[in-house]
Amino acid sequence: MCVLAGRMSRLPPRPDLSWKEDGTPVDDRVGDIYFSRHNGLEEARTVFMQGCGLPDRWAGRETFTIAELGFGTGLNFLAVWESWRKTRQHGQWLHFVSFEGYPLDAGDAARALSAWPELGDLPGKLTAVWPDRAKGVQRMVRPDERLTLTLHLGEIAETLPQSRFRADAWFLDGFSPAKNDAMWAEALWPLVRERSAEGAKLGTFTVAGAVRRGLSEAGFEVEKAPGFGFKRERLEVRFAGPGVEEPDVYGLRAPARRPERVRVIGAGIAGASAARVLANRGLEVEVIEARAPASAASGNPLALVMPRLDAGDTVQARLLVDAYLAARRFYAGRAGVTETQVVHRPKDEREAERFAKLLADPPLGLENLEAMRGGVLHKGALILEPERLIAGLLDGIRVETGRAVVPGDLTDGVPTILATGQSITGLLTWLKIAGRQGQVEFATGSVETPPSAIASGHYALTNGTDRLWGATFEAWDGGELNESEAARAENMAALERLDPYWRQDAKRQDIRSRVGVRATTPDRLPLIGAVPDHEAARAVFEGVRHGQAIEADAPLMAGLYLAGGFGSRGFTWGPWAGEILAAQLLNEPAPASIGALQAVSPMRQILRDLKRGDRA
Structure with a gap:
């Protein structure tokens, strides 16, 4: 597991914010203003937009970054x-892709942007989806305006x-190089070059010699232009490019x-989410489903979206947070989505120790995560009605329902x-996915x-008169799915531990059960991306078995992608x-x-199989 280097705290630090008498925001950590209240917007238009030839350069372009x-x-x-x-x-x-090490709170951003009433509703639209306090990658998508912010x-x-x-334009807008050298370090310019499209233009307010030299040495053509405001x-x-492909x-x-x-093949939540995004x-999207939408693992009457938070600061821990925040943003305002809080208590001593470490160095801010006696409180979690x-x-x-996949669906x-969840192994037999049977119980309450x-x-949900609790996590032999009294007894016992009152209320209702199969990978992470050609990939990367580092393109199954193992x-x-x-x-900036x-x-x-010496 890859551990990330960085600060002691897993949370991104806040700026040391103060305000001048005219309302200009200042970060006292570096002793510099965010912008001039008198000409900040015009500076953005002149130094960055005009400096990068915008909006003219995006005219006629299908996409622009x-x-x-x-x-x-x-x-x-x-x-x-x-x-x-x-x-x-x-x-x-x-x-629009941006980098920030000291993010503001939404309220402070709103206060700062109030200086520009001429921007109309845009500041409010931005602060309404302001990023949560968490290290990682967060994305805002506006399909109505064909715009993404990453x-x-x-x-x-x-x-x-x-x-x-790959960017077509860059705005270099850290605080002054003399006060914030990390944002102007010489090591950054080769990275900027690698992420620049051929012909990319960069704009910045500074003419510091170290910045000019660093950009020139990295392969950029640098020219001085008339400044803005008090800057000459x-x-x-x-x-000039072109960029180098690794x-x-x-x-x-x-x-x-x-x-x-x-x-898209499959109309559970994996397929439906991908179809909606595309x-x-x-794009023109067609969905094929052998049964009916939300009829397999995604078909429980209620579902819970809450974070899975790890105590360590690893790539895996961060992507779990990224995915949770992305889900919350995607579901916001949709039918069948209700916000709630989750009281989360440790199930054993080991988990209690994990909670203690988590709360000592949390990956989410107080607006999302709070300590409570005997556990944690997850704010902003969601109860979903999947159907x-x-x-x-x-x-x-x-959406075509009731038809199976035919070879032409994969080769045309x-x-x-x-x-398609667990059934994906019928098409890609080499994938390591194990089916885990899970049963939930549900009822309609009288109150x-x-x-x-x-x-x-386990977990228990209530939403109006709907109740649901569970779930078991059992090995599945690939056979027929059947509800079991043993699973129901386990769930009822778990409900008693969670809340005895809920248990007594449930006993008075007509309890029903539902069983599904969860497609699970050995490392508990999903499978998302292009499908490799298994035999060809093993041949190309055979040297990995002997400790060699093979730098080659992965052979892929043409046009085939995977969203599974969830x-x-x-x-x-x-x-x-x-x-x-x-x-x-679509060759967009990655959201991760x-x-x-x-x-x-x-x-x-x-x-991983090759590194372990596993046979095909």
Whole structure:
């Protein structure tokens, strides 16, 4: 398991914020202002947009990507958004990628941006989806305006190397180089070059000699231009390119041509999430489902989305947080989604120790996670009604039900996403996925109650008159699924431990059971991404068995992608997986770190087998 280096705290630090008398925000940590209250917006338009040739350069482009070092209050992004609204042409999409080590609170951002009433509703739209306090990658998607904002939160020396995208324009907007050297370090400029598209332009307010030299040595053409305000000069920078492609060991590279049509096989939460994300990007999407939507593992009457938080600061721990926050943002405002809090108590002494470590150095801020006697309180968790939710996600998308996959579905040149849960092993027999049988109990109560959730190994949910509790986690032999009295007894005993009152109330109701199979990987991480050609990949990377580092492209099954192995957290993984697949299919900035993309890539199973000396 990869452990991340960094600060003592897992939370990104807040700036040491103060305010001048005129309302200008200042970070006293570096002794510099975020912008001038008198001309900050005009500076954003002149130094960064004009300096990068915008909006003219995105005219006629199907997609355009802007990257920024230093998100701050989001003022530069709003200047871009305002211009994009006025100039965007039909079918275009804009991506904005930004890096921030000391994120503001939403309230402070709103206060700072109140200086610009001419931006209309845009500051409110941004602060309404302001990033949560957590290190990692968070994305805002506005399908109605064909716009994405991807934020990398954490130290720039860690986040920039772990990012994956190619920018057509860069805004270099950290605090002054004399006061914030980390954002202008010489080691960053080769990383900026690697993430620059051919012909990319860069704009910045500084003309510091170290910055000019660093950019020039990294391969950029650097010129001084007339400055803005009290600054006599600024820099305009160009990358002639082309960029260098690194070997694609994990199969992360986008296809050569952007598809107009995509097929999704499976209409559970994995397939429905991917279908919705891709349809929102403007693609023609067809969904094939052998049974009916939300009829297999995604078909319980209620589902719970709550975070799985690890005590250590690892790639895996961070991607669990990223996926949870992505799910919350994706589900917000949809039918069949209710916000709640989860009282989470440790199930044993070992978990109690983990909780203690977690609370001593939490990965989420107080707006999401709070200590409580005997456990933790998860704020902003979600109770879902899967049937309603999935129906809404598939609304307007062509869905064929009651038909099985035929060979032509996988070989006709249409990019195809396999999202069929445990049955995926019938198509890809080499995948390491184990089926785990799970049973839940549910009932309709006589009293309507507020949404509520309790967890401790098992969980119990109530939403109005609906009650659900469980779930068992049993080995499955591949045979017929049957409800069992033993599983019901286990769930009833668990409910007694969770809350005796709920147990007594349940005994008065007509209790029903439901059984499903969860597709689970050995490392408990999902499989998201392009499907490798198993035999060819083992041949290409054979040297890995002998400790060799093989730098080669992973051989892939043409046009075949996977969203599976979600285990018991399908409703958490689904939206995040959809965004990852959209980014790969459409050559967009990745909504996750490189480490996270590799950790969930299907290719990882082949490489791991080779390293262990396992036979095919």
